[in-house]
Amino acid sequence: xxxxxxxxxxxxxxxxxxxxxxxxxxxxxxxxxxxxxxxxxxxxxxxxxxxxxxxxxxxxxxxxxxxxxxxxxxxxxxxxxxxxxxxxxxxxxxxxxxxxxxxxxxxxxxxxxxxxxxxxxxxxxxxxxxxxxxxxxxxxxxxxxxxxxxxxxxxxxxxxxxxxxxxxxxxxxxxxxxxxxxxxxxxxxxxxxxxxxxxxxxxxxxxxxxxxxxxxxxxxxxxxxxxxxxxxxxxxxxxxxxxxxxxxxxxxxxxxxxxxxxxxxxxxxxxxxxxxxxxxxxxxxxxxxxxxxxxxxxxxxxxxxxxxxxxxxxxxxxxxxxxxxxxxxxxxxxxxxxxxxxxxxxxxxxxxxxxxxxxxxxxxxxxxxxxxxxxxxxxxxxxxxxxxxxxxxxxxxxxxxxxxxxxxxxxxxxxxxxxxxxxxxxxxxxxxxxxxxxxxxxxxxxxxxxxxxxxxxxxxxxxxxxxxxxxxxxxxxxxxxxxxxxxxxxxxxxxxxxxxxxxxxxxxxxxxxxxxxxxxxxxxxxxxxxxxxxxxxxxx
Amino acid sequence: xxxxxxxxxxxxxxxxxxxxxxxxxxxxxxxxxxxxxxxxxxxxxxxxxxxxxxxxxxxxxxxxxxxxxxxxxxxxxxxxxxxxxxxxxxxxxxxxxxxxxxxxxxxxxxxxxxxxxxxxxxxxxxxxxxxxxxxxxxxxxxxxxxxxxxxxxxxxxxxxxxxxxxxxxxxxxxxxxxxxxxxxxxxxxxxxxxxxxxxxxxxxxxxxxxxxxxxxxxxxxxxxxxxxxxxxxxxxxxxxxxxxxxxxxxxxxxxxxxxxxxxxxxxxxxxxxxxxxxxxxxxxxxxxxxxxxxxxxxxxxxxxxxxxxxxxxxxxxxxxxxxxxxxxxxxxxxxxxxxxxxxxxxxxxxxxxxxxxxxxxxxxxxxxxxxxxxxxxxxxxxxxxxxxxxxxxxxxxxxxxxxxxxxxxxxxxxxxxxxxxxxxxxxxxxxxxxxxxxxxxxxxxxx
Numbered sequence: 001x002x003x004x005x006x007x008x009x010x011x012x013x014x015x016x017x018x019x020x021x022x023x024x025x026x027x028x029x030x031x032x033x034x035x036x037x038x039x040x041x042x043x044x045x046x047x048x049x050x051x052x053x054x055x056x057x058x059x060x061x062x063x064x065x066x067x068x069x070x071x072x073x074x075x076x077x078x079x080x081x082x083x084x085x086x087x088x089x090x091x092x093x094x095x096x097x098x099x100x101x102x103x104x105x106x107x108x109x110x111x112x113x114x115x116x117x118x119x120x121x122x123x124x125x126x127x128x129x130x131x132x133x134x135x136x137x138x139x140x141x142x143x144x145x146x147x148x149x150x151x152x153x154x155x156x157x158x159x160x161x162x163x164x165x166x167x168x169x170x171x172x173x174x175x176x177x178x179x180x181x182x183x184x185x186x187x188x189x190x191x192x193x194x195x196x197x198x199x200x201x202x203x204x205x206x207x208x209x210x211x212x213x214x215x216x217x218x219x220x221x222x223x224x225x226x227x228x229x230x231x232x233x234x235x236x237x238x239x240x241x242x243x244x245x246x247x248x249x250x251x252x253x254x255x256x257x258x259x260x261x262x263x264x265x266x267x268x269x270x271x272x273x274x275x276x277x278x279x280x281x282x283x284x285x286x287x288x289x290x291x292x293x294x295x296x297x298x299x300x301x302x303x304x305x306x307x308x309x310x311x312x313x314x315x316x317x318x319x320x321x322x323x324x325x326x327x328x329x330x331x332x333x334x335x336x337x338x339x340x341x342x343x344x345x346x347x348x349x350x351x352x353x354x355x356x357x358x359x360x361x362x363x364x365x366x367x368x369x370x371x372x373x374x375x376x377x378x379x380x381x382x383x384x385x386x387x388x389x390x391x392x393x394x395x396x397x398x399x400x401x402x403x404x405x406x407x408x409x410x411x412x413x414x415x416x417x418x419x420x421x422x423x424x425x426x427x428x429x430x431x432x433x434x435x436x437x438x439x440x441x442x443x444x445x446x447x448x449x450x451x452x453x454x455x456x457x458x459x460x461x462x463x464x465x466x467x468x469x470x471x472x473x474x475x476x477x478x479x480x481x482x483x484x485x486x487x488x489x490x491x492x493x494x495x496x497x498x499x500x501x502x503x504x505x506x507x508x509x510x511x512x513x514x515x516x517x518x519x520x521x522x523x524x525x526x527x528x529x530x531x532x533x534x535x536x537x538x539x540x
Numbered sequence: 541x542x543x544x545x546x547x548x549x550x551x552x553x554x555x556x557x558x559x560x561x562x563x564x565x566x567x568x569x570x571x572x573x574x575x576x577x578x579x580x581x582x583x584x585x586x587x588x589x590x591x592x593x594x595x596x597x598x599x600x601x602x603x604x605x606x607x608x609x610x611x612x613x614x615x616x617x618x619x620x621x622x623x624x625x626x627x628x629x630x631x632x633x634x635x636x637x638x639x640x641x642x643x644x645x646x647x648x649x650x651x652x653x654x655x656x657x658x659x660x661x662x663x664x665x666x667x668x669x670x671x672x673x674x675x676x677x678x679x680x681x682x683x684x685x686x687x688x689x690x691x692x693x694x695x696x697x698x699x700x701x702x703x704x705x706x707x708x709x710x711x712x713x714x715x716x717x718x719x720x721x722x723x724x725x726x727x728x729x730x731x732x733x734x735x736x737x738x739x740x741x742x743x744x745x746x747x748x749x750x751x752x753x754x755x756x757x758x759x760x761x762x763x764x765x766x767x768x769x770x771x772x773x774x775x776x777x778x779x780x781x782x783x784x785x786x787x788x789x790x791x792x793x794x795x796x797x798x799x800x801x802x803x804x805x806x807x808x809x810x811x812x813x814x815x816x817x818x819x820x821x822x823x824x825x826x827x828x829x830x831x832x833x834x835x836x837x838x839x840x841x842x843x844x845x846x847x848x849x850x851x852x853x854x855x856x857x858x859x860x861x862x863x864x865x866x867x868x869x870x871x872x873x874x875x876x877x878x879x880x881x882x883x884x885x886x887x888x889x890x891x892x893x894x895x896x897x898x899x900x901x902x903x904x905x906x907x908x909x910x911x912x913x914x915x916x917x918x919x920x921x922x923x924x925x926x927x928x929x930x931x932x933x934x935x936x937x938x939x940x941x942x943x944x945x946x947x948x949x950x951x952x953x954x955x956x957x958x959x960x961x962x963x964x965x966x967x968x969x970x971x972x973x974x975x976x977x978x979x980x981x982x983x984x985x986x987x
Contacts, residue, residue, distance in 0.1 A: 159737060161870030165704040166590040246870075248955040360601060459951055460926025462865050462874070464836045465551070466583035471596045480599055501953050503591075505867040507874055507923035510951050514982050527926055528860055529841045 001152040008148025015141030022138065022202045026125030027062035034121045046105035049079040057118060065119060069198045072118055073111040080106050116198035120218060127205045134206045143235055150239045160246035162503050164472070172426075173352050179426035187423035194414045197221040215270040226266050229345065233261055236348035243351070249498045249511075253337055257344035265341045278304050280311045283339050286319045287378040288440035290408060295389045323440075324447050330513055331454025332444035333496020340440075342433055343495060345422065346474065350430020354499065357429030357476035367436050367476065367493065374412060375442035381408050412437065431474040435493060445492030453513040456489035456500065458482060460527035463508045469500035483508050486526045490519060543567040544850060545627065545637035547617055551836055552817030553643035554578045555843025556850070561608050563851040568609070569635065571627070573616035574667050577602060581645075582836060584670045585697050589704040620792050622810050639850060642789070642800055642808075642815040643843075646782035646834050649690075653778075655751030660759035661776045664698045673701070677775045680707045685773040687711075687762050689748045690780030691718050693866050696731075698777045699740050700869050710741040710771055712748055712764070714780075724881055724904045726893050727920055731868050734900055738869050751776055782834050784819035797821055799832050804856045806846045814850075816842035826859060828878055835864060861933040862916070863926060871900050876929035877916025879906040889915060892939060892970070894963045896921070903963065907939040914942045922959065923951035928985065940975055943967055947980040 030038075035058055039050055052075035057068065083105045090099035107114065127134045157163045172178040192200050197220075204211075204219040207227055211219035219227075237258050244250035260283050269279035278300050286292045292315050301308035326334045336343045357363075381404045388394065388401040395401060421433025434441050448454060456479070463486070469479035475493045479500045482489045489509075501509040544560060546553045549572035557568050583597040605612050613635070619628040620640070627635045648663025650656045662672045677683035686702050688695050691713030699709045715721060718735065720728040735742045749765035761772045784799035795801045795809040799821030806814045815821075817839035822831045841859055848855035865874040880886060890909035895902035901921030907914050914937050917929065928949040932942055942949075946960045964977045 159734075159870050164586075164589075164591040168593050169590040247953065248957075249953040252955050457951075459923070460930065461837055461840075461863065462926055464582045465580040465599045466586065467580060467592060467596045467599065468583070468586065471592050484599060498953060505872070506865045507872050507951060510923070510953060515986055518986050526840070526844070527930060528837055528863060529844055529858070 001156050005149050005152045005156070008145045008150075008152075010145070011141050012145025012149060015138055015143075015145055019138040019142065019203075022127055022134065022206065023200055024064065026065070026123055026127055026202055026205075028057075028065055028068035028119055028122040028124070029059045029061060029063055030057040030118065030122045032058050035118075038118060038121055044105075044107065046079060046083070046107075048082055048105075049075065049107060052076075052078045053118070057122065065123075065199055065201060068119060068122060069112065069115040069196075072115040072198075076107055076111045076114050112196050112198050116201055116221070119198050119201040120204065123201060123205055127202050128208075131206055131209050135210075138206060139231060143231065146235045147238065150235070150242065153239070153242045157242065162246075163243065164503065167352075167355060173355070175356065175427055179353075182426045183423060186425065187419055190414075190418040190423050193221055193225055194418060200224070211270075214267070214274065216274040223270075229341070230262050230266050233258055233344055233348045236351070240348055240351060244502065247498075247502050250502060253498065254347065256338045257340070257347060260339045261341045261344045272307075277307050278311065281341075282311075282314065282318075284341075285323055285335070285440055286315060287375065287382065287443065288340070288342070288438060289315070290378050290381070290413060290439070291405075293382045293385055293389075294405060295385065298389060323444065324451075327444050327447040327454075328452050331452050331494070331496050331511075332441070332448045332492075333454065333494070333511070335444060336434060336441060336495035337497045342417070342421070342438065343431075346425075346430040346434060347497060350422075350425045350474070353425045353427075353430045354474040355429070355471050356427060357431060357435065357474055359470050359473070359476050359478045363476055364478075370436045371438065371442040371445070371493075374416070374437050375439040377408060377412065378439040381405060412439075429474055429476070431476075431495070434495060435475050441493075441495075448494070449490060449492040451516075453516055453519070454494075454496065455512060455514070455519050456482075456494065457510045457512045457514070458486050458488060459506075459508045459510070461486060462506045464506055466505060468503040468505060469509060472499050472503045474499070479509065486521075486523045488519060488521050541565075541567050542638040543569065543636065544639050544641065545635060546570045546641040546643055547627075548572060548643035548645055548817070548819075549574070549578050549612070550581060550643060550645050550817060550839065552645075552839035552843045553641065555840045556641055556643065556816060556847050557610050557843075558608075559844055559847030560850050561610060563847065563853075565609075566850075567611075569611040569613055569637075571613045571615055571617060571635070573614065576612050576614050577605070579667070581665070584667065585664070585701050588670060588673060588701045617788050620789060620794070622792055622794065622813065625812070637812075639812045640814070641846065641850075642786070642794075642813065642819060643817045643839075644785045644788075644819045645839075646818040647785040648694075648778050649781045649783055650778060651780065653689075653748055653751060655753060655759070656778065658751055658753045658759050658776075659757055660774055661751060661778060663778050663782075664694050664701075665782060673775070677702060677705070677707055679705055683707050683774040685710065685771065686775040686777060687748075687771055687773045688777040688779055689762075690778065691715055692779060692781060693719075694782075695777070695779035696735065696868055698779055699735070700738070702775075703738055703740060707775075708739075708741070710743060710773070711735065712743050712746045714745070714747055716745050718742070718744070720881055721883055722881055724879065724891060724893070724918065726895060726902055726904065727873075727918060728881070730895070730900055730902060730920065731871065734869055734871055782818065784821065784832065786819050804858075805849055805854065806842055806857050807849075814846055816846050826857075827862075829859065829862065837863065861930050863930070871920050872923065873918070873920050874924055875916065875918045876924065876926065877906075877914070877933050879904050879916040879918045892967055894959070894966050896959065901959065905939055905942065912938045912940065914939045917942070925949045925951045925985070939967075940973065943975050943977070945978050945984065947977060948985050950980070 035053055056071035056075040083102050086102045087099055167173045203224045204221060207219040207224055211217060211223045237254050240254045241251060264283045265281045269281055273279045291297055301312050337347060384396045384399045384401050384404055387396040416437040417433050421437060424432050463483040465480055465484045467480050469483060473479050474497060475495055477491050477494060479489060496511050498511055501511060544566050546557055549570045553570055557570055560566055560568055577598050578600060579597040580599060583592065586592045587594050587597060615629040615631065617627050618630040625637050646665065648665050660676045662669045677686060685708045687710045688698050689712045699711050702709050717728040718731045732742060747765040749763040751759055752761045754760040759774060759776050761770050762776060763770050786796055786800055789796060794813060799819050800808055800815035801823055802808055802815050802820045803823060806816055806820060808815055818834040820842065825831050838859060842857055845855050845857040861877055863876045880889060888908045888910055889906050892905045899921060904918045906916050914932060943964050946963065950958060960977050964975050968975055
């Protein structure tokens with residue numbers, strides 16, 4: 001078994017190495033015709049970019065992606081610099097008409113995006129020619145290796161039951177060297193994906209055939225991310241099934257998040273795209289789906305007629321009605337650990353790191369400040385955006401619509417949710433984003449705390465304060481502090497993953513949706529002492 | 541101001557301190573030689589198994605004590621001067637008290653086995669024991685085999701710990717089935733099998749004769765009394781129960797037997813000195829309880845009761861209905877009320893038992909065979925709600941009532957298979973009754 005496990009690890013690492021290696025493979029150069037057709041698609045109004053790109057990228061040289069990207073970005077810079085100079089010139093001349101005219105010639109978007117789009121056309125080499133083989137050598141080996149590593153646990157973990165043996169003896173799960181390596185990999189992955197997508201354009205070539213089949217278009221970096229997301233969740237889901245095979249709650253919950261990720265977040269939007277409909281993830285509620293009310297989205301929904309209107313209405317009903325009603329009946333867990341994709345990744349890929357979330361009082365204070373600030377930030381942004389959308393103004397109460405959207409997308413959407421939220425799993429635990437950053441979690445949490453039937457019930461006086469529950473709470477709740485007092489746990493941050501109940505050696509904790517009455521039950525004396533004493537205390 | 545000094549920072553000592561603080565602003569000092577900050581002793585096993593780090597076993601952050609004005613003193617009490625209300629520590633310092641609470645807990649039993657003090661012989665009770673185990677049994681290369689002597693809860697936990705590092709374990713149990721002085725045969729047998737499933741070499745009806753040492757004074761093997769067999773090992777765990785840890789009181793006039801003798805108010809024979817927890821011994825047993833109860837929950841309850849007395853609200857220690865729980869490797873166990881094993885069964889006591897055909901789940905409900913009054917329940921692999929059973933015991937419900945409303949009492953996680961139907965069916969067939977299982981009702985559960 002150990003041999004299978006180790007060879008699985010090796011195969012996985014080989015797959016991972018090839019996956020990373022593909023970045024450096026292939027050659028990039030444009031043919032004149034390719035550039036022309038690209039420029040036609042883009043419909044640029046300026047002619048300078050054409051000559052600049054022609055000079056930079058139409059070549060017989062075999063450039064690697066980094067050289068190619070650098071040349072394209074220089075061309076972009078050259079063109080935009082020229083028009084900036086023009087703008088400055090007309091500004092000095094106070095020739096306002098001419099100045100205004102110049103803006104339309106500037107290339108919008110990020111230089112790496114232009115480079116990505118061109119690289120998509122310019123790429124040649126092993127990966128573009130053999131995508132299936134490349135898929136097998138990367139994704140294929142990765143999956144096979146991971147499964148060979150995971151499946152022996154069926155036997156190695158022994159009899160079904162909670163097996164957290166050795167978690168704190170293992171470098172990977174105790175913030176050791178391996179954990180830091182994983183952190184570096186994940187953080188780099190997100191940085192490249194969000195900010196330098198052109199560098200990993202080869203990954204999109206691997207998935208082009210699959211993307212064509214599903215969505216009828218070549219793969220973007222977001223398709224790569226979505227596909228990888230589902231693959232990782234499925235593979236690590238297998239690990240969950242084995243580890244928690246004695247626990248039906250965990251099995252059902254894991255099936256549910258896998259289903260919603262693969263069908264709702266991945267397949268349905270792709271299919272919608274192939275049908276020329278707007279891509280939409282029907283489970284992604286605002287304000288987690290923070291760009292739902294951005295004008296480009298509203299416009300595109302308005303333009304697509306019936307389905308667009310349906311999505312618009314659904315999105316609003318989901319946030320304003322379905323979310324609070326469901327939280328009232330089932331707690332926020334119905335979303336955070338049964339439906340949400342971020343939660344899904346946290347519960348599968350992140351499960352080995354759940355013990356690292358900080359349980360101190362200071363962390364709790366920070367959490368409440370941060371998450372509610374993000375909620376306020378997202379609401380202000382949406383108000384400003386909507387105001388500007390309907391009135392056509394640039395700003396509201398002095399807040400520039402574009403500025404606040406860009407800041408939110410950059411700070412919260414990219415850095416908090418991605419780079420920190422997932423990248424820091426191995427060190428800060430698996431729910432960093434859900435706990436400190438997610439505006440939807442904050443909203444759900446407010447409902448859960450004040451108007452819900454959900455609570456974690458503690459079983460009378462049976463707690464021995466061992467601390468398993470607190471240690472394995474991914475949301476950093478000091479569950480034990482409540483359990484040893486016999487007090488129900490009613491906290492806005494609880495996502496109802498059910499692991500505290502699973503790891504409790506005394507059967508003290510149970511997730512329940514009961515009557516609201518008596519849900520909050522501060523206790524003076526725990527059950528077990530004679531009732532006289534309890535009456536005495538309560539009468540005091 | 542009154543100065544309350546508590547010796548021992550286990551669950552009893554810390555509970556009494558916390559509750560005194562809740563109700564008063566008396567000066568409180570907790571003395572401990574083991575570790576400055578309170579930790580959960582029952583969780584030590586999880587540190588060795590790598591489920592937790594030691595700091596995770598501490599229920600309160602380190603700032604808690606200062607914030608609540610509870611002084612922590614590290615030191616070993618060498619002498620108690622009851623005349624002058626003064627404690628002398630082994631390092632020569634001393635401390636005066638107005639009221640003294642002895643909460644020093646237990647130490648592992650040793651029955652005078654030859655070799656019981658050798659290197660590599662240990663109990664599993666103190667933090668030191670864990671450190672010793674880490675030293676002598678860090679892995680299965682250093683420790684080729686361990687022998688555990690004594691078939692109780694600590695013994696099986698120690699076996700689980702060692703197995704988590706793949707160390708071969710031989711488990712010597714004096715009885716003819718594991719813990720059958722406490723558990724009914726059905727349960728005891730199931731645990732026997734489960735122990736073997738975990739590849740633990742369980743030896744029933746087996747006593748330790750002696751522990752042999754190598755030339756360096758370390759354990760090298762043990763000899764079994766019945767067969768004379770020699771088992772080579774590097775670690776011997778002595779887990780044959782515990783005794784009150786009160787040697788330091790030998791030369792005082794505090795009355796002791798096995799433990800410190802206390803009355804129902806937890807007072808010793810000396811004014812202003814009290815004892816609680818594992819080290820306290822009742823003159824006469826309370827109900828069907830033992831005079832000394834080395835159980836987490838009773839220690840906690842004594843602390844709660846004594847805090848009232850200390851704060852001027854003189855309160856008797858009156859534990860309610862008996863309850864307890866444990867985990868045997870993967871099998872959870874809970875008990876409410878009294879279920880005695882066949883060995884100790886009361887005259888009027890009868891069992892109703894159910895066992896899952898395949899899984900390790902079973903229950904025993906004991907009831908009065910004359911009146912059908914429900915006496916207690918043991919459950920294995922099924923979690924039950926404490927409050928409900930407590931209420932049923934108080935209200936003297938019948939076994940029929942318990943079965944009828946069994947669904948209310950289930951505390952298993954959502955989606956778990958329920959067995960109430962099978963259980964009730966079995967009872968109906970055996971007793972020719974027609975009990976209809978009632979659907980679970982939130983109203984009843986939370987009323």
